[in-house]
Amino acid sequence: MGGNGALVRADGLTKRFGEFEAVRGIDLDVRPGEAFGFLGPNGAGKSSTMRMISCVSPRSGGELTVLGMDPDRQGPRIRARLGVVPQLDNLDNDLSVRQNLHIYGRYFGLGKAHLRDKAAELLDFAQLTERADDPVEPLSGGMKRRLTIARSLINDPELLLLDEPTTGLDPQARHLLWDKLFRLKQDGVTLIVTTHYMDEAEQLCDRLVVMDNGRIAAEGSPGELIAKYSTREVLELRFAPGTQQDIEPLVADLADRVEVLPDRLLLYTADGEAALAAAHSRGVQPLSSLVRRSTLEDVFLRLTGRTLVD
Numbered sequence: 001m002g003g004n005g006a007l008v009r010a011d012g013l014t015k016r017f018g019e020f021e022a023v024r025g026i027d028l029d030v031r032p033g034e035a036f037g038f039l040g041p042n043g044a045g046k047s048s049t050m051r052m053i054s055c056v057s058p059r060s061g062g063e064l065t066v067l068g069m070d071p072d073r074q075g076p077r078i079r080a081r082l083g084v085v086p087q088l089d090n091l092d093n094d095l096s097v098r099q100n101l102h103i104y105g106r107y108f109g110l111g112k113a114h115l116r117d118k119a120a121e122l123l124d125f126a127q128l129t130e131r132a133d134d135p136v137e138p139l140s141g142g143m144k145r146r147l148t149i150a151r152s153l154i155n156d157p158e159l160l161l162l163d164e165p166t167t168g169l170d171p172q173a174r175h176l177l178w179d180k181l182f183r184l185k186q187d188g189v190t191l192i193v194t195t196h197y198m199d200e201a202e203q204l205c206d207r208l209v210v211m212d213n214g215r216i217a218a219e220g221s222p223g224e225l226i227a228k229y230s231t232r233e234v235l236e237l238r239f240a241p242g243t244q245q246d247i248e249p250l251v252a253d254l255a256d257r258v259e260v261l262p263d264r265l266l267l268y269t270a271d272g273e274a275a276l277a278a279a280h281s282r283g284v285q286p287l288s289s290l291v292r293r294s295t296l297e298d299v300f301l302r303l304t305g306r307t308l309v310d
């Protein structure tokens with residue numbers, strides 16, 4: 001283990017592609033049993049970081065320890081104890097669902113009987129038992145993702161790395177997949193997940209970092225980040241497109257902060273209803289209004305000045 005029992009520890013970790021610095025000296029520690037999230041828009045450097053942790057891409061600078069070992073020198077030993085779910089499914093389409101699990105198990109040197117039992121257990125976990133002997137090709141996107149996750153668990157990994165596991169799935173498939181991740185977390189598997197779905201990160205992750213342009217913009221639990229970078233409530237006021245800039249000065253003093261988005265104003269305040277009543281009393285007539293609690297999306301907007309697009 002690394003210092004403090006961290007499963008992953010990075011210090012000034014850097015990744016360069018030629019002149020371009022995709023990861024610009026980040027510090028991290030991921031503790032046993034937690035679900036740790038990398039949150040950020042496309043190009044933030046999440047995948048590059050994950051690939052260094054998974055020992056498939058060497059670091060360009062800084063220190064990195066995974067399961068107490070150095071990926072540059074002990075990559076194969078680390079990988080034997082990791083599960084990796086890459087951003088794009090790389091299942092073997094010529095094989096059946098079960099065969100995809102079996103070839104992976106053989107790669108890890110599992111014995112025949114153990115592999116048979118393990119594959120059956122994972123097919124059940126992935127809800128694919130009935131499809132076990134079907135080819136992979138016609139499976140839905142959600143099924144393929146569940147199979148990829150099942151495959152990553154064949155060696156009982158201590159640490160599971162998932163790069164945008166739910167991107168591109170419909171809401172129902174996403175929910176099913178996240179249920180699986182909750183179950184793994186309950187079973188004590190340490191998870192590192194990248195995502196740009198804020199709601200999922202908020203529910204699943206014990207701690208997370210917000211990445212932007214190769215740097216860590218903030219880190220903490222979802223609750224800590226919201227408390228630090230947002231207000232308790234947000235009042236959303238929608239207006240006809242293009243008119244909200246003119247209204248902003250009328251409501252600016254009603255909130256700690258106001259964000260002007262293309263179709264709405266966001267008023268950050270401890271009391272959204274009070275701000276709404278005050279706006280009404282000034283003659284502000286939004287098309288619609290909504291008071292909600294702050295989310296990680298608000299944290300992200302505050303930190304980067306941008307919204308995350310799904």
Ligand SMILES: Nc1ncnc2c1ncn2[C@@H]1O[C@H](COP(=O)(O)OP(=O)(O)OP(=O)(O)O)[C@@H](O)[C@H]1O
Nearest residue numbers: 017020022040041042043044045046047048049087
């Ligand atoms: N092999 C490569 N060669 C050159 N540039 C790369 C390479 N891989 C990534 N990059 C660049 O590094 C930056 C970070 O990419 P990375 O994939 O780590 O971001 P990300 O946060 O995971 O985004 P995404 O959600 O799109 O995967 C991007 O600007 C990307 O274009």
